[in-house]
Amino acid sequence: MSAKERNWWIVAGVVIVLYALFPIAWIVSLSFKAPADIANGQFLPTVFTWANYSQILTGDAAALFLPALRNSFGICLIATFLACILSMFAAYAIARLDFKGKKLILSTALAVAIFPVISIVTPLFNLWRLIGLYDTWPGLIIPYLSLTLPLSIWTMSAFFREIPWEMEQAAQVDGATSWQAFRKVIVPLAAPGVFTTAILAFFLAWNDFVYGISLTSTSAARPVPAALGLFSGASQFEDPTGATAAAAVVVTIPVIILVLIFQRRIVSGLTNGAVKG
Template identity: 50%
Template sequence: MAATTVPQATTADTTATRKQAVKGPSTPWWLWVCVFGIVVFCLLPFYWLVNISLKTGPDLSSSDLIPPHPSLDNYTSIFQNSSFTRALANSAIVSLTTTFIGVIVGSFAAYALARLRMNGKFLLLGIVLSITTFPQIAIAAPLFRLWSNIGLYNTLIGLIIPYLTFALPLSIYILVSFFREIPKDLEEAALVDGATNFEAFRKVVVPLAAPGLATTAILTFIAAWNEFLLATTLTSSTTARTVPVAISQFTGSSEFEVPLGTQSAASVVISIPLIILVLLFQKRIVAGLTAGAVKG
């Protein structure tokens, strides 16, 4: 009986098909063009901000894509301004404290909503979520009057408390969906091994929920760091003034001069911590935001 001979062309086609399967489908060129356009569209405003921050004097009125005489004088000027450095410290204290309390308390509340059996749980979650849509301007004037009467006006604690009213609903909403995706069997196994409910939460649930916690912390920090309305309403001096308010009150060397250079430099400086956070925790942010999107 004659042996069957495999045609060489068929073997070559099979090899090429296997290589293509390993490499995956090629990305069309138009998709790369779209991605490049989106990246340029998103980064161009920040580049223009850096561009202006490196200009001084008459160069500020020019529209050159590259500064003709780049200088760091604007950056030197803002760090020599004691009100700006104090505002940086105030923003760091308020944002970090708000983030810490918001994530801790929000994780407890979200875990209870995700695990406990209670009537009206979804209604309660809906009410919590509706707070995030509540306009801040509606409570700015009442808070100003209340804080002035009880002595919390122009204090850091007077900013942290209202910041938490918006940070907590955001934390709870993100973490509830994430805690639901963690198998309950893992907690029950820890309880069988002798752990308490809090130990099961701290040693089993929290490590598994790290992407969601990181996402919540970063979003809360960004919201508190950039908040302007309540900060300008509830402060009146450098004692508790935050960075966004301090930048808005920069003045030029004369009455009619707009401090574009120093404001741009300050905006670049306060954007750096947020950029570093996103770059360091981008994988956890994506994992936290997509939690619960796909099941199986």
């Protein structure tokens, strides 16, 4: 690659990064603006204020935002844990065992993943109200599994296929049972894939809005995305842009922390098996 081509690639990379980060920077800027500065058209606030963060953490919006934040953490972590456990066993069976219907299972998982969520919300709403799961944590965890399980099964099955079969056979020759070989040999080797799958599944559940707004009605189970849609100003003529931007920043922070902590495992998991040999 010549110096000119390298410079063009650097310029293109910088442009793409700026294009991707500009909306985030704009939201952060809005979160520090006073109501009078929201519509002034300037990127930076004339006076930095923490009023928006105080409003969602200790002010009028705290009663709506903080329970939603707690609900999102609890529901998404439980849904991610269940999705990883279930998909681990399913992916192992798909990758290691020969049985009829293996391709049908993968095809069904893919079909569920691409099925529009909005089309099943109404019957699910009626069913949940009938059996008592409406506005509860299980009432969101179960639908979130339909979002996270298909991706988790597809991702983990690819990782299990890359693990040498001989290592599991060697453990069984040394006296380990099938369960011991799976637990002590296969699972540790698949750890990068498990971490990658867990992060992706958590993001899917964390960002869901349709289930959260349709299957909840109180702060008992309402997640953050649904709560943000219910923010209101001090009056009907005031738009809560600043408070919404501050809440969006607070909600994004856990995602950034997770990526920074597990970035090596994520990259290792995503690139595992990319090159054969």
